[in-house]
Amino acid sequence: MLDRDLIRNHPELVRAGIARKGLDAPVDEFLRVDQERRQVQTELQEKQAEMNRISKSIGMLMGQGKKDEAEAAKAQTKDLKDFITVGEARQRDLENQMREIELQFPNLPHDSIPNGKDEHDNVVVKLWGEVPQFDVQPQAHWDVAERLKLLDPPRAAKISGSGFALYTGQGARLQRALFTFMIDHQTMKNGYYEIYPPYLVNSASLIGTGNLPKFEEDLYKVDDDLYLIPTAEVPVTNLYRDEILSGDQLTLKLAGYTGCFRREAGAAGKDTRGVLRIHQFDKVEMVKFTKPEDSYDELESLVKDAESILQTLGLHYRIIELCSGDIGAKGAKCYDVELWSPGVGRYLEISSCTNFEAYQSRRANIRFRRAQGDKPEFVHILNGSGLACPRLFAAILESFQQPDGSVLLPEALRPYVGADRISA
């Protein structure tokens, strides 16, 4: 959601920002309904004020035993009452329309982000580490996994269907080691407060983060009003829905490990081998609540926190800044961390660090007060993966495969796996 005053007073600015993203928003409809809503409200309030005066006087007259006068006053209220009944219904209807319209607005892009049409216009802003060199063509992770019996795709398909991963033996162990290592790292080294939230959330939470109403087809719905979370971002961001935080609590840094569930509705047939795109995966997610003036510094440090995992593991990666056409509806500015996957032969998105500014906090009504007595303001919300497990799993198998067929584990993972290497 955007600031109503901004759309009202600077519609051309809003239009321009949304056009830069290559998206649409019902600006005209907003202006029309908003105009009518305010007019209806003003008229309604005058009548309500009059009705309140009369009702109060009836109460007073009754108290004084002046029944006839009270009855006379009652008779005056008929027309007012009719007007108010109609006006209230109209007002409710218009406010609901406003809400629906507002929820359709994308966020505006930050001025600093590059213009562009799609992912080809994204900008690489950083490369870290060396592309690992191999004497022979490195195997893709699905081949490494098959050889070392780390995954069992046929049985995954049997018990659940296509698009699911079944980790076995040391593969299961490595997977568990990864998320334990990462949540430890983000909480103990980078100072995030650990959250372990529910995996099922209601629609209000999904509206708060911006997953509903527009992206329902990406979600698994399990009950009338319960959905499996597509990321821990949803429950963790909504921790403070409809709350007012105190300024001295900010910046608030939370991190949670959860399973994530995505229908990948629009991606059928893409990345069908291995674990690059699956319906259920594990992820550590970081969420920050900041004062508006701090959010862009916090975005930079959020990316560093995501990177620190890869640096600790010694994996080559790059960071790209998303252009206006690729950032999507919700974000104002976004960096993707892409991990080099030598077997697959391309960079894989493993973290997306986004500043939503006040877009989510308006939807979820999350505010803060600078000092006692100050007006509540909307917080800025940011989040980023820290990191996603399957692609990290894939890159480790591919990057650290050895001539003898084993996978030599990075130092930091060894205590978690309980071994130096994975071998047949």
Add this chain to the structure above:
RNA sequence: GGAGAGGUCGCAUAGUGGUCUAGUGCGCCGCACUCGAAAUGCGGUGUGGGGCAACUCACCGAGGGUUCGAAUCCCUCCCUCUCCGCCA
């Protein structure tokens, strides 16, 4: 799943159709007293919207309804607590 109790302005409570546009205590802020503090006294202390000034409207878990008038009565839903059943 069954039965019962309950959700009031930060906290605790009062309030069962008409000076309740919600009282009181605590907390918090300001002022007074004080060298300073405590204690005391006085005043203030929610959110959102319209006008953007005076003012006004809405909000007592949420949404409907009855009424001239609802925190209070009716209906639906949500949540919390207690007990029973089932169960990792």
